[in-house]
Amino acid sequence: MILVGRGGADDLVVRGARVLDPGEKLDAIVDVRIDGGHVAQIGERLASNGHRVIDGAGLLLAPAFVDPHVHLRTPGREDEETIETGTAAAAAGGYCAILAMPNTDPVVDTTDVLRGLRARAEHEAAIPVGFTAAITIGQAGQQLTEMGELADAGAAAFTDDGRPVASAGLMRRALEYNAITGRRLALHCEEPSLTRGGHMHMGAVSAELGLGGWPSLGESLGVARELSLARDTAQPLHLMHLSARESVEHLRAAQAAGVEASAEATPHHLCLTDEAVRSLDPNLKMNPPLRTADDRAALIEALNDGAIAAIATDHAPHSREEKDVPFEAAPFGVTGLETAFAALYTHLVQPGLVTLETLLERMSAGPAHIFGLDRPRIAIGAPANLVLLNTGATWRVREERFRSRSANSWLLGEKLRGKVLLTVAAGRVAYEA
Amino acid sequence: MTDLHVVPGDLLPPATPERRHLLSIADLTRDDVERLLSTAHSFALSQERENKKLPTLRGRLVVNMFFESSTRTSSSFELAAKRLSADTLSFKASGSSVDKGESLKDTALTISAYDPDVIVIRHPQIGAPQLVSRVTEAHVVNAGDGKHQHPTQALLDLYSIQAALGRLEGVHVAIVGDILHSRVARSLVQALRLVGASVTLVGPPPLVPAELGERAFEIDAIAEADVVYVLRMQRERMEEGANYVPSLREYSARWCVTPERLRPGQKVMHPGPMNRGVEIDPRVADSDAALVVDQVRAGLVVRMAVLYDLLTTGPVLVETAMEVA
Numbered sequence: 024m025i026l027v028g029r030g031g032a033d034d035l036v037v038r039g040a041r042v043l044d045p046g047e048k049l050d051a052i053v054d055v056r057i058d059g060g061h062v063a064q065i066g067e068r069l070a071s072n073g074h075r076v077i078d079g080a081g082l083l084l085a086p087a088f089v090d091p092h093v094h095l096r097t098p099g100r101e102d103e104e105t106i107e108t109g110t111a112a113a114a115a116g117g118y119c120a121i122l123a124m125p126n127t128d129p130v131v132d133t134t135d136v137l138r139g140l141r142a143r144a145e146h147e148a149a150i151p152v153g154f155t156a157a158i159t160i161g162q163a164g165q166q167l168t169e170m171g172e173l174a175d176a177g178a179a180a181f182t183d184d185g186r187p188v189a190s191a192g193l194m195r196r197a198l199e200y201n202a203i204t205g206r207r208l209a210l211h212c213e214e215p216s217l218t219r220g221g222h223m224h225m226g227a228v229s230a231e232l233g234l235g236g237w238p239s240l241g242e243s244l245g246v247a248r249e250l251s252l253a254r255d256t257a258q259p260l261h262l263m264h265l266s267a268r269e270s271v272e273h274l275r276a277a278q279a280a281g282v283e284a285s286a287e288a289t290p291h292h293l294c295l296t297d298e299a300v301r302s303l304d305p306n307l308k309m310n311p312p313l314r315t316a317d318d319r320a321a322l323i324e325a326l327n328d329g330a331i332a333a334i335a336t337d338h339a340p341h342s343r344e345e346k347d348v349p350f351e352a353a354p355f356g357v358t359g360l361e362t363a364f365a366a367l368y369t370h371l372v373q374p375g376l377v378t379l380e381t382l383l384e385r386m387s388a389g390p391a392h393i394f395g396l397d398r399p400r401i402a403i404g405a406p407a408n409l410v411l412l413n414t415g416a417t418w419r420v421r422e423e424r425f426r427s428r429s430a431n432s433w434l435l436g437e438k439l440r441g442k443v444l445l446t447v448a449a450g451r452v453a454y455e456a
Numbered sequence: 457m458t459d460l461h462v463v464p465g466d467l468l469p470p471a472t473p474e475r476r477h478l479l480s481i482a483d484l485t486r487d488d489v490e491r492l493l494s495t496a497h498s499f500a501l502s503q504e505r506e507n508k509k510l511p512t513l514r515g516r517l518v519v520n521m522f523f524e525s526s527t528r529t530s531s532s533f534e535l536a537a538k539r540l541s542a543d544t545l546s547f548k549a550s551g552s553s554v555d556k557g558e559s560l561k562d563t564a565l566t567i568s569a570y571d572p573d574v575i576v577i578r579h580p581q582i583g584a585p586q587l588v589s590r591v592t593e594a595h596v597v598n599a600g601d602g603k604h605q606h607p608t609q610a611l612l613d614l615y616s617i618q619a620a621l622g623r624l625e626g627v628h629v630a631i632v633g634d635i636l637h638s639r640v641a642r643s644l645v646q647a648l649r650l651v652g653a654s655v656t657l658v659g660p661p662p663l664v665p666a667e668l669g670e671r672a673f674e675i676d677a678i679a680e681a682d683v684v685y686v687l688r689m690q691r692e693r694m695e696e697g698a699n700y701v702p703s704l705r706e707y708s709a710r711w712c713v714t715p716e717r718l719r720p721g722q723k724v725m726h727p728g729p730m731n732r733g734v735e736i737d738p739r740v741a742d743s744d745a746a747l748v749v750d751q752v753r754a755g756l757v758v759r760m761a762v763l764y765d766l767l768t769t770g771p772v773l774v775e776t777a778m779e780v781a
Contacts, residue, residue, distance in 0.1 A: 348561070
């Protein structure tokens with residue numbers, strides 16, 4: 024089992040919501056009854072069987088979300104996030120499953136660390152969570168981890184996220200060897216000699232602000248290398264947090280050539296451009312950086328046609344003292360679990376750039392498929408993984424409302440449309456607004 | 457005992473002017489720039505008198521926070537505040553709690569507890585003045601943040617050009633040298649555009665970002681300009697092994713501003729500190745064409761104008777300045 028954490032056997036009836044599951048070709052105003060944590064019946068005027076009844080009139084009931092890219096900061100930086108607070112934040116964002124990154128202290132590079140995390144998650148996690156393990160020991164890019172043992176111990180995927188595997192030779196070896204694990208390699212693509220000293224996208228805005236540039240080529244050169252290696256070794260791979268048009272072009276070419284390559288994009292790259300960095304707000308500093316309107320358009324296009332099949336938040340909590348510094352001194356990373364749906368609904372669905380169906384698919388079935396997880400679905404007999412949304416409600420993003428232990432959100436103070444009202448994860452009500 | 461006769465309106469505090477900072481030239485309009493230059497001119501007249509002190513900002517507090525070395529900027533801000541009768545407090549990072557690991561935010565909060573009217577900050581990191589402006593009630597003036605901005609330098613440069621040439625509109629300025637690492641160049645390019653002057657950026661390709669404006673790699677390009685503005689190679693801001701130029705020897709052979717590369721009538725400016733023999737020939741630095749000392753003098757009156765403009769409203773009249781003197 025890749026996912027660990029509390030499931031449940033809750034009973035519930037949601038009455039009269041628009042029930043939308045693109046994967047099941049379901050779009051109707053009906054009742055859904057959950058018996059013992061499983062979807063028992065879908066239809067009109069269902070008997071409540073004595074269950075708790077939630078009035079869903081005017082609301083949207085959809086498969087809950089899956090986030091393949093979350094930093095839980097545990098072990099090592101529990102002041103920034105814990106398994107408990109990170110998964111509570113995920114539940115509040117409508118997620119029923121998340122994958123945690125291994126760039127912790129210590130790094131998740133041994134079965135001992137992995138087993139320890141999984142044991143803690145059994146008790147602490149608000150929703151099921153999977154833990155990824157590192158590709159190289161200490162993420163130092165020198166020596167492969169015991170990938171076979173780690174996979175047997177439940178590693179959800181392998182990644183050195185936060186940094187690239189600098190050596191092409193070692194990356195090739197990792198791809199070859201990973202054939203025994205059946206898990207994805209998830210790659211952070213970056214050519215360090217091009218991104219050293221970079222604080223934002225290299226372009227007109229960085230030239231004007233004087234900030235060191237992190238060029239698109241710093242990512243796309245890495246993307247091209249990894250895709251070439253995947254093609255050469257005939258192994259699948261997953262590209263994390265794509266940000267540049269050139270990267271998307273390499274991805275499309277590889278997919279067309281038959282490489283089994285998947286990719287994710289983040290809400291911040293899908294919603295913002297480097298123009299936002301003019302404010303010098305450290306909550307707009309992330310790696311890879313925000314890019315141009317043209318790059319953003321390429322990401323949205325790829326999201327729409329499925330070249331990019333997953334939305335991942337890259338939820339990266341940082342303490343207040345780390346971010347309350349000059350832009351140039353601030354670490355990379357922003358939070359995103361609790362705002363992802365609303366941000367994307369507001370910035371992509373409302374202006375007509377992406378349909379609601381596509382958004383729901385890329386936040387749920389897409390990432391689940393890539394990482395070999397069961398697709399959350401609204402179908403009789405399926406475990407209840409549901410999110411109840413009010414797409415008519417607006418709310419203001421406020422620091423004190425976050426369940427995350429950190430508040431380094433790029434959306435602080437912004438008014439968003441689309442609110443998560445209820446999350447059911449693995450049959451348990453994990454969040455209620 | 458005399459009865460106090462209180463007129464209700466007398467006790468109301470003066471209307472708070474809209475709180476403004478000077479963080480970037482991008483915050484200013486052409487009107488703002490022209491108003492500041494004309495205010496600076498009024499103050500220049502006051503500086504010709506024997507008693508150079510004006511009572512204008514009596515009782516106000518100007519704090520200078522310098523986290524990076526400075527000669528001209530820190531001394532001229534301090535003198536500008538004193539000439540306007542403000543109290544000054546100079547805070548230097550070394551020898552302070554910064555050495556004990558105090559964060560910029562905490563230092564700014566500590567200084568703010570004295571209710572300063574203006575905080576002048578210089579810091580090696582881009583975004584430091586923005587951070588201070590988020591945590592203090594004082595007006596914040598950016599006296600240089602990393603490679604980003606140095607707005608009062610650009611204003612004093614405009615003032616010097618106007619004084620030397622009698623105009624700004626249509627003036628052609630060639631900026632020569634390490635543009636990439638220069639906050640002076642970034643501010644100046646914006647300021648020159650704002651007042652209708654034109655700019656050519658000249659230097660080695662890796663040090664002249666294409667996005668900033670028209671550029672030329674050959675030093676001959678300075679021949680077209682009315683003003684040649686020379687910049688220092690900012691080796692302290694270059695990463696180890698970055699190889700922006702192969703050597704300083706090759707740099708000065710190709711881009712040093714020498715008497716032979718200038719034509720008569722051209723003015724030469726430099727924000728200092730100069731590396732004589734690297735980017736500027738000593739014969740040029742010491743010639744009549746050089747406005748370097750005028751720039752320093754302009755720095756005082758322009759910074760007086762900036763402080764005045766932040767703490768009062770409306771333009772200063774020459775008569776007013778003379779009268780209060």
